[in-house]
Amino acid sequence: MRLLSLQYAFYAFLATLAILSAAYVAFSRKTVYAVLALVVAMLSLAGIFLLIQSPFAALIQVFVYAGAILVLFLYVIMLLNPRQADVTIRSVFENRGPFLAAAGVFVAGFFFLTAKWLLTVYTVERFQFEEFSLIEVASRLLTDYLLPFELTSILLLMAIIGAVLIAKRN
Amino acid sequence: MDPVFFPANLLLSLVIFSLGVMGVLWQRNALSVFMSIELMLNAGNLALISFAQRFGDSAGAGLVLFIMTVAAAEAGVGLAIFIRLYRQRNTIELDKAHELQG
Amino acid sequence: MTVSWPTIEWTWAPLVLLSLAAGVIIAGDLFVRATRPALWMQLGLLGLLAAGAAVVLQIPPNASAFNQAVQYDGFGRSGVLVLLAGGCLIALISQRPVGREELPAAEYFALLLLAVLGLVVLSISFELMAIFLSVEMVSVGVYVLAGVRRGDTRGSEAAMKYFVLAAFSAGFLVLGLAFLYGGAEGSTLLGRIALAAHRPATPFSLGCILAGYALTLAGFAFKLTLVPFHLYAADVFDGAPTPVAAFLAVLSKAAGVIALIHILSPLRVVDNDALQSALMQDFTGLLWIFAALGIVVGNAAALVQRRIKRMLAYSTIAHSGYLLIGVLVFLEGSVRGAEVETAILVYLTAYVLMNAGAFGVAAALGPAGEGEIEDYAGLARRSPALALAMTIALLSLTGIPATAGFVGKLTLFARAVEADHIALVVLAVLGSAVSAYYYLRVVVYMYMRDSAPETSGAEADPVPLEFGHKIGLIFSTAATVFFGIFPQTLLFLLKIL
Numbered sequence: 161m162r163l164l165s166l167q168y169a170f171y172a173f174l175a176t177l178a179i180l181s182a183a184y185v186a187f188s189r190k191t192v193y194a195v196l197a198l199v200v201a202m203l204s205l206a207g208i209f210l211l212i213q214s215p216f217a218a219l220i221q222v223f224v225y226a227g228a229i230l231v232l233f234l235y236v237i238m239l240l241n242p243r244q245a246d247v248t249i250r251s252v253f254e255n256r257g258p259f260l261a262a263a264g265v266f267v268a269g270f271f272f273l274t275a276k277w278l279l280t281v282y283t284v285e286r287f288q289f290e291e292f293s294l295i296e297v298a299s300r301l302l303t304d305y306l307l308p309f310e311l312t313s314i315l316l317l318m319a320i321i322g323a324v325l326i327a328k329r330n
Numbered sequence: 331m332d333p334v335f336f337p338a339n340l341l342l343s344l345v346i347f348s349l350g351v352m353g354v355l356w357q358r359n360a361l362s363v364f365m366s367i368e369l370m371l372n373a374g375n376l377a378l379i380s381f382a383q384r385f386g387d388s389a390g391a392g393l394v395l396f397i398m399t400v401a402a403a404e405a406g407v408g409l410a411i412f413i414r415l416y417r418q419r420n421t422i423e424l425d426k427a428h429e430l431q432g
Numbered sequence: 433m434t435v436s437w438p439t440i441e442w443t444w445a446p447l448v449l450l451s452l453a454a455g456v457i458i459a460g461d462l463f464v465r466a467t468r469p470a471l472w473m474q475l476g477l478l479g480l481l482a483a484g485a486a487v488v489l490q491i492p493p494n495a496s497a498f499n500q501a502v503q504y505d506g507f508g509r510s511g512v513l514v515l516l517a518g519g520c521l522i523a524l525i526s527q528r529p530v531g532r533e534e535l536p537a538a539e540y541f542a543l544l545l546l547a548v549l550g551l552v553v554l555s556i557s558f559e560l561m562a563i564f565l566s567v568e569m570v571s572v573g574v575y576v577l578a579g580v581r582r583g584d585t586r587g588s589e590a591a592m593k594y595f596v597l598a599a600f601s602a603g604f605l606v607l608g609l610a611f612l613y614g615g616a617e618g619s620t621l622l623g624r625i626a627l628a629a630h631r632p633a634t635p636f637s638l639g640c641i642l643a644g645y646a647l648t649l650a651g652f653a654f655k656l657t658l659v660p661f662h663l664y665a666a667d668v669f670d671g672a673p674t675p676v677a678a679f680l681a682v683l684s685k686a687a688g689v690i691a692l693i694h695i696l697s698p699l700r701v702v703d704n705d706a707l708q709s710a711l712m713q714d715f716t717g718l719l720w721i722f723a724a725l726g727i728v729v730g731n732a733a734a735l736v737q738r739r740i741k742r743m744l745a746y747s748t749i750a751h752s753g754y755l756l757i758g759v760l761v762f763l764e765g766s767v768r769g770a771e772v773e774t775a776i777l778v779y780l781t782a783y784v785l786m787n788a789g790a791f792g793v794a795a796a797l798g799p800a801g802e803g804e805i806e807d808y809a810g811l812a813r814r815s816p817a818l819a820l821a822m823t824i825a826l827l828s829l830t831g832i833p834a835t836a837g838f839v840g841k842l843t844l845f846a847r848a849v850e851a852d853h854i855a856l857v858v859l860a861v862l863g864s865a866v867s868a869y870y871y872l873r874v875v876v877y878m879y880m881r882d883s884a885p886e887t888s889g890a891e892a893d894p895v896p897l898e899f900g901h902k903i904g905l906i907f908s909t910a911a912t913v914f915f916g917i918f919p920q921t922l923l924f925l926l927k928i929l
Contacts, residue, residue, distance in 0.1 A: 167332060168334070171335060171338065175338070179342070179345055179346065179349070182345075182346045182349045182350070183349055185349075185353060185366060185369055186349045186352050186353025186356060186357070186369065187352075187353065187356060187357075188362075189357075189359070191359060191362060194362055195365065198365050198368060198369070201369065201372070202372060205372055205375075205376060208339065208342075208376070209376075209379060212335050212379070212383050213383065214379050214382075214383060214390065214391055216391040217379050217390070217391040217394045220394065220398060221375075221394075221398075224395075224398045224399075224401075224402060225368075225372070225398060225401070228402060229368070229401060229402055229405045232405055232406070232409060233361070233365070233405070233409070236361070236409040236412060236413060237361065239413060240361075240412070240413070292388040292390075292391070297388060297390075297391045298392075300388050300389035301389065301392040301395075304389065304499060304501070305389060305393075305396075305561060306498065307502060307553070307559070308396055308559070308561040308562045308565050311550075311562060311565040311566060311569065312396060312399040312400075314451055314546055315399065315400065315403050315565060315569050316399065316402075317546070318403070318546050318547075318569060318572050318573055318576070319402075319572055320406070321458065321539055321542065321543060321576070322407045322410070322572060322573075322576030323407050323409075323410040324410075325536060325580055326407065326411055326414050326576060326579050326591075327410035343607070343610075347603070347607055350603060351603075354596075354600055360592065364596070364599065367596075367600055367602075367603050370600075370603030370604075370606070371602070371606055373607060374603065374606030374607040374609075375606070375610075377611065377614070378610040378613060381610060381611075381613055381618065381640075382613075382618060384618075385617045385618030386618065387618030390618075393613070393620070396565060397606055400564070400565065400568045400602065403568065403572055404572070404595075404599050404602070407572055407575065407595070408575075408595050408596075408599065411575065411579055411588065411591050411595055412592070414579065415588045415589065415592055418585045418588055419585070
């Protein structure tokens with residue numbers, strides 16, 4: 161029981177950390193700090209993945225997200241020079257009013273419905289749980305999910321060609 | 331996995347997702363907007379993995395891998411677009427130099 | 433002892449052929465010194481045609497693979513053929529811009545092929561993860577292609593706008609598919625989701641499915657430029673190279689409609705359980721609003737546009753409103769599904785042909801054809817053939833009888849009337865009447881106004897049109913007229929192929 165409550169405390173800590181750093185990412189104007197906050201958010205999510213006994217997901221969360229994608233972000237910020245990296249997109253949504261209103265209405269409606277459903281309908285229940293080995297994950301990927309698996313290779317090829325094509329100097 | 335974690339995870343993922351949506355609408359810097367989008371994807375991942383553990387689907391972690399691949403591909407191309415735009419403008423004031431009328 | 437040869441899995445064939453062609457183009461570019469846009473285009477066409485041939489000859493209707501994850505149902509299979517044909521047209525009308533060396537030829541055609549591959553997967557997959565990945569393939573392809581024009585800031589800006597919004601909508605799609613996955617108790621197959629939607633194990637899983645569909649619909653609304661989510665379209669179309677805008681307008685929307693039908697098909701009413709129909713009413717109501725808004729806003733906004741591609745962008749928004757009527761009728765299930773699907777296919781075919789014609793003429797004219805509508809003044813005198821092609825495409829977009837656009841609208845609206853959607857049909861017909869103003873305005877400019885003297889010299893393009901580009905325009909124009917006069921042939925083709 162004590163171990164269990166320790167687990168809860170750990171979860172609460174990680175979840176709070178994730179929410180706080182996500183809020184920083186969403187509302188801060190300081191890009192470099194926001195990247196670091198995003199790293200914190202992703203690492204705490206990786207911790208939560210460990211807590212719910214999905215170590216493989218935790219591992220790739222750290223490798224791919226915190227390791228690769230966010231380092232790419234930092235490089236780009238460095239390239240653009242943080243003081244000037246203010247690539248504002250105000251002009252992109254010049255008339256943001258209707259867009260914001262529509263999106264706001266949609267988001268509010270959606271969250272109202274979802275929260276209602278989740279809170280009224282769900283009751284905590286015991287369920288069977290088993291931890292899966294990496295072999296099982298891999299064999300599912302190469303059988304049932306073979307098509308998406310192959311598609312990722314094409315997607316990455318497109319991304320490589322595209323990134324080179326776009327970023328190279330004329 | 332402790333059963334209590336499942337609803338907790340779903341709520342957490344909704345909170346992070348909505349923070350991401352708000353960030354996209356709130357931020358003006360393209361990089362920050364993109365980071366908020368990454369938050370949304372992460373929230374999706376969290377929900378996905380929680381459902382997978384709840385219903386005992388062994389492919390769950392693999393599905394998360396797919397979504398991360400997409401995130402990586404988008405990050406690569408998207409950041410390249412930012413760099414190109416920044417170079418062409420050679421300025422920080424995108425507001426002044428926009429050509430497409432909104 | 434007999435040697436057993438491995439059997440060919442034909443359901444893969446179109447995908448393999450397309451990626452093979454793209455690979456050959458990319459690899460070939462390393463070895464061929466000179467830039468050879470025509471060669472790469474021909475290779476691309478070869479890939480597209482081979483994929484089409486594989487579908488027609490080797491894949492019977494209702495072939496499936498991967499435990500129902502991939503299904504060539506009649507609708508998706510014909511949809512693949514329409515998309516491949518549309519891909520050929522887009523490749524052909526890319527020839528002028530690529531030939532001017534505005535776009536890097538090999539990479540352009542390779543990415544185009546891979547994006548078409550994404551569309552093909554999108555219209556045959558019945559599994560959420562493959563659907564999501566193929567949506568992303570199309571998006572990645574489009575924002576690279578939108579931004580590659582050399583020394584062009586408008587294209588980069590268009591690419592960035594499309595990128596930010598596509599990534600935003602991908603966020604919605606991811607959470608949506610996570611909830612659908614949860615609602616189906618750990619499966620991403622649409623068949624399992626259908627089971628869960630009709631006989632939910634718990635109210636919780638039904639709630640998850642509802643939430644998942646709401647989010648997925650939001651994600652798709654961006655791709656289909658449904659009305660509250662349409663604001664990027666005009667800017668992106670205007671800034672992107674014209675054939676890329678055509679791809680975005682025509683093919684990605686057509687594949688989006690096909691995928692939307694597949695994704696929403698689990699919700700289709702099959703029996704009259706109360707829970708189910710309550711859920712359905714919300715969704716059909718939502719689609720009704722989307723369709724009506726698309727028709728009203730698209731047509732109204734197109735009226736005031738001064739730039740040709742912005743006008744076409746709003747016109748496609750109106751057309752997705754019309755298409756959504758078809759989706760709505762399909763979903764309600766009061767009309768037989770196969771009939772609605774045929775009507776949508778007819779509409780999509782017409783839509784692909786006439787838009788390929790309109791965008792093809794704009795691409796053929798180069799900078800003079802991509803700007804203001806006023807620049808089209810006097811086109812009938814300068815190049816009568818292009819003016820004729822444009823006129824036919826625009827008449828068809830309006831829905832004038834004896835064009836494919838008319839046939840498409842007629843079949844689609846007939847199904848809607850059958851399903852008692854009189855109000856929507858009236859709205860759509862009124863919208864079409866309004867649309868005549870902005871489409872025919874271009875025709876008036878081409879035939880009745882003389883070009884302003886100071887611009888006419890600059891506009892005259894001495895280079896004759898490339899052969900492939902001509903073929904693309906001739907084919908789309910001829911088919912628009914032919915299917916308009918003999919609509920039975922289109923139905924026949926859809927049936928036998």
